[in-house]
Amino acid sequence: MTSAAPRDDLVCCPVCDALHTLDATPEGRRARCIRCNTVLSSGGPEAMMRVVLLASASLILMTIVIFFPFLQLRQGVFTAKASVFDTVMSFSQGVMAPLSLAVGLFIIVLPVGRLTLLIWALGPLSFGTSPWPGARFALRWAERIRPWAMAEIFMIGVAVALVKLADLATLTMGPAFWSFAAIVAITAFQDTQLSRHSIWTALDTARSTR
Ligand SMILES: [Zn+2]
Structure with missing residues (x-):
């Protein structure tokens, strides 16, 4: 053998x-x-640079998602505005509280965490400098979090709700809505650009030449 x-x-x-x-x-x-x-x-480092730039763009858009209105509902004289933060907090009372926590975790905390880890791991490499401490650890966790960062699932839920609400009230999408949609598209594109093999090879080379 x-x-x-x-x-x-x-x-x-x-x-x-x-x-x-x-x-x-x-x-x-x-x-x-x-x-x-x-x-x-x-x-080449361009592919990595593209991933870092896309991740940074998503991170900036995420601040718009958190702080700006997501949807506005108008029905006669009644108007209601909701931000993503309101949506997350709407279950915060009583037995539904764990749901609030889970929604916040899956649509905000984990996606932001993943983007930050990616930038931490790949940022210095894309500029051709030696990686920051913990880059390998950060990349491993960015990969591990990936299936749990579910911004796009939330958007599908919102789309279904919009179709159902459209007959009942006038809906206006706020800046947060479009930012969120952009993040989902950017993340999908970014994942096609991210080649695990070349990133790990680059990290290994950077470490061994130090
Ligand atoms: Zn194949």
């Missing part, structure tokens, strides 16, 4: 599990899965 040594050049496609042997990706080029076209690796 021969024991196989761990190989750094073997990459498994995160979508379809096809195995590839991958050499260093040239600057500005991308290696894609031969079966499903998922980006496996992207060369």
Whole structure:
């Protein structure tokens, strides 16, 4: 029996599990899965810079989401405004309190946490400087949080509610609504740009050359 040594050049496609042997990706080029076209690796710091910039943009938009009105309802002389913070706090009394906590956690705390961890881990690398302490730890947690940051699920819920409310009252979407929609789109795009293989390779190289 021969024991196989761990190989750094073997990459498994995160979508379809096809195995590839991958050499260093040239600057500005991308290696894609031969079966499903998922980006496996992207060369150069530009890809990382793009992820950092997108994450920073989402983080700035998140402040608009928290502090500006999300929806306005008008029905005759009655007007009601709600921010995301109001939405989160609307369950804060009695037995529903844990729900308030969960909603706040999933739609604000975890997405903000993930963006901050990503910027912390990749920011210095994208500028070509050595990574900040704990960069590997931050990246690992950004990956771990990923399935739990559910801003887009919240938006789907809002969309369903809007369809149901549209007949009952006049609805106006506030700046927070559009910011939230933008964050969902940016995050989806950012995740396609983020190639785990190249980021971990870059972190490893940066550490070993220090
Ligand atoms: Zn694939």
